[in-house]
Amino acid sequence: GAGFSPKEFIPTKEDYAKIYEEIAKRLEENEDYDDGSYGPVLVRLAWHASGTYDVETKTGGSNGATMRFQPESDHGANAGLKAARDFLEPIKAKFPWITYSDLWTLAGVCAFQQMGGPVIPWRPGRADGDISACTPDGRLPDASKEQKHLRAIFGRMGFNDQEIVALSGAHALGRCHTDRSGYDGPWTHSPTMVTNNFYEILLDEKWNWKKWGGPAQYEDKSKSRMMLPTDMALVKDREFKKYVEKYAKDQEAWFKDFSDVIAKLFELGVPFKQEEKWTFKVVDA
Numbered sequence: 001g002a003g004f005s006p007k008e009f010i011p012t013k014e015d016y017a018k019i020y021e022e023i024a025k026r027l028e029e030n031e032d033y034d035d036g037s038y039g040p041v042l043v044r045l046a047w048h049a050s051g052t053y054d055v056e057t058k059t060g061g062s063n064g065a066t067m068r069f070q071p072e073s074d075h076g077a078n079a080g081l082k083a084a085r086d087f088l089e090p091i092k093a094k095f096p097w098i099t100y101s102d103l104w105t106l107a108g109v110c111a112f113q114q115m116g117g118p119v120i121p122w123r124p125g126r127a128d129g130d131i132s133a134c135t136p137d138g139r140l141p142d143a144s145k146e147q148k149h150l151r152a153i154f155g156r157m158g159f160n161d162q163e164i165v166a167l168s169g170a171h172a173l174g175r176c177h178t179d180r181s182g183y184d185g186p187w188t189h190s191p192t193m194v195t196n197n198f199y200e201i202l203l204d205e206k207w208n209w210k211k212w213g214g215p216a217q218y219e220d221k222s223k224s225r226m227m228l229p230t231d232m233a234l235v236k237d238r239e240f241k242k243y244v245e246k247y248a249k250d251q252e253a254w255f256k257d258f259s260d261v262i263a264k265l266f267e268l269g270v271p272f273k274q275e276e277k278w279t280f281k282v283v284d285a
């Protein structure tokens with residue numbers, strides 16, 4: 001008879017919701033990592049998988065999940081993301097029908113929502129590629145640079161000034177690790193909660209160069225928070241600063257714009273068949 005064959009299995013929204021719930025559960029079960037959550041590094045994985053997109057050649061982007069392969073996994077910008085990829089392996093083993101490329105972006109959505117962020121519309125449709133689809137090194141931003149570099153890198157993905165500033169607020173989350181990027185410390189005092197605090201402190205704190213042997217970075221007076229040169233470029237540049245001021249004053253405005261721009265980032269270059277975007281409920285895991 002027509003027995004079950006994995007080829008005939010067409011997953012529904014409910015099937016993807018189960019994966020969302022499983023990721024949320026795994027986040028809750030692994031609170032001994034870093035500042036208490038794998039959430040930030042999952043967001044960074046989804047962003048680095050997507051941010052390789054090039055509008056001109058239509059290469060890169062989340063479709064393909066080519067960071068599974070060397071050389072892309074070894075690109076300097078991706079240092080430390082193995083922790084996020086490994087975190088998701090048990091989920092992939094339990095739901096082998098989801099592609100890595102869908103899983104990584106769904107994990108970014110789940111992590112962001114579970115940490116208190118806005119709902120992010122998402123849809124499936126990414127296919128895993130092979131090693132030949134790996135993107136060349138240098139497509140992701142270099143934190144030691146400034147506004148010209150940010151506009152070049154994000155412009156190549158198709159983003160404007162407002163979108164660059166909106167995306168950058170993700171640095172409310174997580175931290176820099178000396179054994180990954182070489183930089184050190186968190187941006188905010190609440191690195192596992194989504195807030196607009198990145199913009200507030202960028203404007204309100206006094207930032208000085210950190211005196212140390214590592215790469216040039218800024219620190220606040222209490223020496224407990226940091227900024228990268230690229231973060232500081234957002235207040236040095238007049239056009240960027242307008243949006244920093246807007247988002248510092250209005251968290252709801254940032255939530256709305258962030259949700260739009262991150263959904264766009266995760267979809268760059270993906271040849272979707274499905275029109276409809278789904279939203280998943282935050283779960284009490």
Ligand code: HEM
Nearest residue numbers: 040041044047141142143167170174175176177180181230
């Ligand atoms: C972490 C650079 C934009 C999300 C980091 C780190 C660097 C960096 C150097 C530290 C990595 C480590 O040592 O573990 C940059 C630069 C950007 C940028 C130069 C250009 C604007 C973004 C965007 C997002 C993002 C657009 C997401 C929308 C994150 C998160 C972390 C992080 C969540 C924390 C990861 C963790 O705690 O493990 N970024 N980033 N970043 N970045 Fe960015």
